[in-house]
Amino acid sequence: MSTTPGLFALTRRRFATPRSAALVIVALTLLAAFVISAAPRALVGVVRDEVAHQIAGVPATSRDLTGSTIGIPAFGAAADAGIADGWDAGAAEVFGALGQALADNRDGFDTALRPLTAPAQFAEYAERFAVVPDDLPADAPISYIQPLAEPAAAEHLEVVEGEWPTVGAVETELPGGSEVARAVVPIVLSVEAAETMQWAVGERRGVAADASRPAKGVVEELPEYELVATVQAVDTAADRWLHLPTALTATVFDDGNQRPQATSVAWIAADVWPAATAGIMTRTWTTAWYPVDGTAAQSEEPADVLAGLRAATASSVALDSTGQLRMRFESDLVAELSTALARSASASAILAVAAVGPLAVSVALVVLASALIIRRRRADLALMSARGAPLPRLRRLLAVEGLLLGVPAAVVGAVAGVAVTSHDAGPVPTVVAIAMGLAPAAALAFTLRARTLERSARADLDAPVRGRAVRLVEIIVIVLAVLAVGQLVIGGVGAGEAIDPLVIVAPLLATVALALIFVRLHPLPIAAVARAARRGRGVVSLVGAARNLRDPAAGTTAVLAMIVAVAIAVFSSLVLATVDRGAVAAAQREVGGDIQVAGPYFSDEVIDAMRGVDGVVQAAGVLRGDYIDVTGPDDRVSAQAFVTDLDAFTAVQAGMIGAVPPGSVTAGADPVQVGLSAAALEEIGRGDTTVVGTPVEVGAAFDRVLGFTQPDEVVLVDRADYETLTGAGFYPRAVVVDLAEGADAAAVAAELGEAVGTTHSIRILDDSLAEIQASPAVAALRFVLFAALALAVALSVVAVLLVAGVSKDARSRVIALLRTLGLDRRRSRGIVAWEFAPLGITALVGGVVLGAVLPLLVVASIDLRPFTGGGRQPALAVDPVLTGVLIAVVVVALALAVVAGVVSARTISMATVLRTEED
Structure with a gap:
């Protein structure tokens, strides 16, 4: 005969309650598994998207x-x-050796880089020089050509008029009446360049003796250049044209004081290049490039591509046998x-700090929900124990239930995390996510203690006893937190693109240590x-x-969960505000006003006229x-004057972060007042200061002049004082503009452009901020961070509701x-409020303190400049x-918990309480 009759029947009937706690365990396990599975894979996608974003803005030449x-x-x-x-x-016999050197160099590229690069393209070109015909028309510019040769020019050009130079040596002629042999070099120009230079096919021009005076003729000893063909590009949008000197058109310079100058590349056949360059040209350049496929780079591991690029740019390539x-x-x-x-890396570190907190709170709430289940089932568990079920067996039953609750939820969460993210982060995150399904089993099994099964046990009559092991663990955690934070703040973090584990470990230990301190307080x-x-x-x-x-439903687990949840919410809000403010500061540093016109x-x-544009407050x-x-008391510097x-x-810059405060430097003062950059002031020292030998007073120190690139040493001077100090005039090439509140920046920018009239560029503060x-x-x-903030707040509410559920029976008994004895409803609400108010106050105070400490550690250890674009x-x-x-x-969640506690207490009849509980 079985010594435990009805055990499994009782288990099937009673282990379905309470459903709310079971649903909380399922939901929290699923959430934790989803985050653990999806977050690393999503971060891989963020890195790839960031690479795509960065590469998209890089022109081909860069x-x-x-x-x-x-x-x-x-x-x-x-x-x-x-x-x-x-x-x-004929190009192979001339440029083959150079092509071989560049190909060998590409073969030595890192395996991650080589598939992204195409074979090298290259060209050789000479310094420009002027060529003139025998009779230069009055309206024609002086022609400057840059002879250029490349191995596959005909592939990218199509002949419009004439014929591409044939293979052969440079033709040499002996002009009539001359004793000097003169070379004739065939060249090719683009159609646009030939038209600009007014150079007809078949016409020859010699090297000008004096470029500024074409009438002085040519240098007889130097060759003539004959235009044998005009060409146009097969693909004018090809990136290769950006790597070459002016080729498809002629660049015209005209200052209005002399004859215009038109400069263009002149192609020379590859086999003619050695003879054409022998003793003729003063300086010659060799340019080469390996086209990089930006789209393919986005599909590779960015760290490997970066390492390959660094290796490829770290050393030079020998282009001849001597290595010179x-x-x-x-x-x-x-x-x-x-x-x-x-x-x-910075995002991963911040998100790891932000994610560890909610995950820890989720685990804590699983433990709290397990405690709720144990409390609600104490009578059934005690009955099964009385009928012969030993404690280990009850724990195994609870563990099995925990597995049934946790493992399917963890699998679903892990699968969902994999399904919503398309990038691979390896098997570890998925395995860890599924392992989260074991947490409910462990929580349910170890929450059950022998004392819980004793019918006479009254937690509210005995002060809690804490073992030495618990205290020892807490001391170890605090000591480790102090050491980790000290190392993080004093020693710094490791360099590189990977996350330094200390960046995550130190905030995590600090979170646990401070939370434990608040729990003890x-x-x-x-x-x-x-x-x-x-x-x-008062009762x-x-x-x-x-x-x-005596019966702290808000015990260590609940207090820890509430403190960490509030801390993560505060942390997220502070980091969000910091990143947003940093981005605004970076945009202001770049533009210097609501609009900058250059x-x-x-x-x-x-x-x-710009000040008169509608919507402009000041310019x-x-x-x-x-x-x-x-010059100062300590040293002298050469500073750029703004x-x-x-x-x-x-x-215009009033209210901008880091701007020179209005009124800090007075124009027209005696002595002259100037502003100095902090770097310049530190170098020259504080005291008697002179600018170009004139005594001045330093009215303001600043980091930089917003809106402009500049050296470290800068002096800011009013226009009138600048003329007094240097005698130079005021010729600004930039204007910063302040807009009225609500003005349409794009519309105002268009009107400013009309007011300027000439060539200009415009930068808008809002556009710069949006780009960052x-x-x-x-x-x-x-x-x-917004998600972490919302999740932390939601977990805080769940924690309060679980606390209300854990203490429901004891609270109802006391209130009943x-x-x-005559207790009225108002005072009963006060007793219920006592159950939650200390928890809320501790959570708010501890969470705010902890939430303020974590961002300090983040700012001290994680580089946020890549997010803000600032220096x-x-x-x-x-x-x-x-x-x-x-x-x-x-506060609202606590108030709702008080109301729910009072309502639940009123639903319990006094007769039921007196019949089922012992005084």
Whole structure:
């Protein structure tokens, strides 16, 4: 006969309750598994998107691996004949050796880089020189040509008139009446260049003896250049034309004082190039580039591509057998990929800090929900124990139920995380996510203790006892937190694109340590109130404080969960505000006003016209002047002068982060007042200061003049004072504009352009800010921090509701018993409020303190500059709206819990309580 009759029947009937706690466990496990599975894969996608975003803004000349050197490589054939496939006739014997050197260099590229690069393209060209015909028309410009040869020119050009030069040596003629043999070099011009130069096919021109005076004739000893063909590009939009000197058109320079100058490339056949360059040209360049496929780069591992690019640009390539002529390649992709990886590393670190908190809270709430299940089933568990079920067996049953609740939820969460993210982050995140399904089993099994099965056990009559092991663990955590934070702040973090584990470990340990400290401090004020209540007459404070101390439903788990949840919400709001403020500061540093207009020169009349545009409040011209001597008590520096109308300039930038405050530098003062950059002031020292020998007074120190690139040493001077100090005039080439509130920046910019009239460029503050925030990494950071904030607030509400559920039976019993003694509803609400108010106060105070400490660690250890585009780490900022909303939500949640507690207590009949509980 079984010693445990009815055990499994009781299990099937009773282990379905309470459903609310089981649903919480399922939901939290699914959420945790989803985050663990999806977050790493999503971060991989963010990195790839960031790479795509960065590469998209890089022009071909900056994206391709490009090199240039002065000199002519040794001529000769390639060892591999296949290198010359598709080249022009005769080019293989001239440029083959150069093509071989560049091909060998590409073969040495990193395996991650080689598939992204096409075979090298290259060309050789000479310094420009003037050529003139025998009779130069009066309306024709002086022609300047840059002889250029490349191995496959005919592939990219089609002949419009004439014939491409045939293979052969440079023709040599002996002009009539001359004893000097003269070479004739056949050249090819683009159709547009030939028209601009008024050079007809078949016409010859010699090298001008005096370019400024064409009538002086040509140098007889130098060759003539005969135009044998005009051509046009097969693809005018091809990137290759950006790598070559002016080729498809002629660049015309006309200052109005002399005959215009027209400059263009003149193609020379590859086989003619050696003879054409022999002793003729003063300087010759070799340029080469490996086209980089930006689209393909987005599909590769960015860190590997970056490493390959760094290796390819780290050393020079020998272009001749002696090794004397060398070329080093460069690409802006190195900087762009570094920025992308820096953003991704910073984002990963911040998001890891933000994600660990909610995950820890989720685990804590699973434990709290398990405690609720155990409390609700204590009678059934005690009955099964009394009928012979040993404690290990009950724990195994609870563990099985935990597996049934947790494992399917974890699998669903992990699968969902994989389904919504398309990038691969390896198997580890998915395995860890599924392993989260074991957490409910462990929580249910270990929450059950032998003391719970004792019918006489009354937690509210016995003070909690904490073991030495618990205290030892807490001390170890605090010591480790102090060491990690100290190492993080004092020692710094490791360099590189990868996340330094210390960046995550230190904030995590600090979070746990501070939360534990607040948990230990939590009972102290309650105990003080309890002692004071014993001397008074009020029952609410006495009963409420005593119950909170003896039966703390808001025990360690609940307090930890609430503190960490509030801390993560505060952390997210502060980091969001910091990143947003940093982006605004970066945009202001770039533009210097709501709008900046740059051009060749702005007169006072033009600036006044700009001030008259509808929507413009103020405008100020800015001149980047000469470098002038600034002398102080310690040293002398050469500082660049920034000259402006100071009153208008400071009014435009009023309220901008880092701007010179209005009124800090007075124009026309005696002695003259100037502003100095902090770097210049630190170098010369504080005290008696002179500018170009004139004593001045330093009215303001600033980091930089907003809106302009500049050296470290800068002096800011009013336009009138600048003329007094240097005698130079005021010729601004930029104007910063302040707009009225609500003005349409784009419409105002269009009107400003009409007021300027001449060639100019315009930058708008809002557009610059939008460009910074358009980065996928920035967008992902903002989204995840907002999500973490919302999730933390939601978990806070769940924690309060679980606390209300855990303490429901004991609370109902106390309220029902006190009602038999005459307790009214108002005081019963006060007793219920005592159960939640200390928890809420501790969570708010501890969470706000902890939430403020975490961003300090982030700012100290994680580089936020890639998110803000600025040169300095952004300062910590506070968003009062987000913080206020957070506090309001927690207070509302506590109030709802009080109401729910009172309502639930009223639903329990006094007869039921007296019949089922012992006094």
